[in-house]
Amino acid sequence: MSDEHSHDANAVPRFAVSVDLAVFTVRGDALQVLLVRRGQYPYEGMWALPGGFVRADLDANLERAAQRELREETGLGMHSAATAPPHEIHLEQLRAYWRRGRDPRPGQEVAAVAFLAIGPDLPEPQAGGDAAEAAWRPAADVLTERVALAFDHQQIVRDAAAEVRRRLEDTALATLFVPTEFTLAELLHVYEVIWGERLDKRNFYRKMKEWGGFITSTGRSTSGRSGRPAELYVRSGVDELRRPILRPERSAPQGELWSER
């Protein structure tokens, strides 16, 4: 809510609010997450999620702040004409993170609002703003702690990855990992990479077509590559799936990398 304890309004404690982005893409055979190398004091030189402070003067709301930071630090998510194929990035909020002393700067409490961002095989990021460097890293490297992250960013990546894996089952989230026009093989690849399991191509194709709404054929096809050309699809509005795409061995949660919430 937005209420204080009347006694003295000046006692209302102030926080800095930051947005942190867990940006995922599928490149090659791995789910990758976008990291920046910090250019200054807290955790200087360490890898972290892109993000920064929300500024009420610049940002009309939290999503806008997230968009702005993504552009500033990594050059991604531009809607300018420069980036020929519009690499649109889907942004959605995950949740807020704060515990006392979460940010080591003394006397400064920082609450973070984490965002999940997803895009099709995205270009190399361009470091900017506070970021000394920006790069894609396999999400697995973060989840297994082969790469340590600043702040509680590992937790955020963990939560974000779990959300992605879960929502693949009952939403059209997977279509955000492929370009505007895509083939069923590409879509299947997204599922296989993120779940780390092989799916039956034939059953998958049928499901996708039968309970449509989810995707629509464009009539066009691929060409040039060897093998029979594939039909090209675009996503259609529907997000919630009526019936889940079942993950194999669903009963036996195969722990390994993927610690769920």
Added chain:
Amino acid sequence: MSDEHSHDANAVPRFAVSVDLAVFTVRGDALQVLLVRRGQYPYEGMWALPGGFVRADLDANLERAAQRELREETGLGMHSAATAPPHEIHLEQLRAYWRRGRDPRPGQEVAAVAFLAIGPDLPEPQAGGDAAEAAWRPAADVLTERVALAFDHQQIVRDAAAEVRRRLEDTALATLFVPTEFTLAELLHVYEVIWGERLDKRNFYRKMKEWGGFITSTGRSTSGRSGRPAELYVRSGVDELRRPILRPERSAPQGELWSER
């Protein structure tokens, strides 16, 4: 993240952070939400969600802040010996809400972190703190705007209710609406009230028992009431359900009250 634009650290804009609670319970034949009547300036006299400012000095993290505010404003969620049957309240974070000017107080930006809280048929709340009054109201009254709420609290209730309805399908969330020991009839009632649809008792009972893990029999039974005594169950650790409890007419989203996200 927790990074600023180096130039001048003093320019880091400060927010007040509040926690707002969407507390749900099932009383009688309706899903009810806990409201408080505001005792002061912004939206004075209007109904709102319980909540208040996070104080880094009092609260170690966001959940604790939410717990504290719930107690202060409504007297619920006490873990003292006073409340004989421990009316435990499940708390979990939903997401953060902020847009410029979300709080009408000039020069004061307030970011809210919304929590979903669920408890079994809870006692009457006792107003306290800033709350002039506290009461249970049918969630439907809020969703249909029969009752107007302060700030963006209607949106929060909408989002929270959608989350509850959705998670009833594939998690053990329903067990949070019933007392520690409960009968299958009580659990069924929760589903029927929240979904607003009748389920087949016999199929429901079987599902609950077959894919156990979800609930465990205590061996004991009810007595005193007319009819055959019912077996008493307790929830068991499992939260995620392997297979969803399907809502009837799932294909045809019956809009009415329940606007989904």
Added chain:
DNA sequence: TCAAAAGTGTTTGGATTACACCCATGG
């Protein structure tokens, strides 16, 4: 004409529904 990748059918076991029926208790 062969390799490679796309795409279609068909069988089959298991899960879900819909519905009939029996059980245990209080009054």
Added chain:
DNA sequence: CCATGGGTGTAATCCAAACACTTTTGA
């Protein structure tokens, strides 16, 4: 002994996994 809920059994149906096969292209 009957009304009131609690709880089990079963056939018909639907779904989805498993698997074999055809189609269309490039080289």
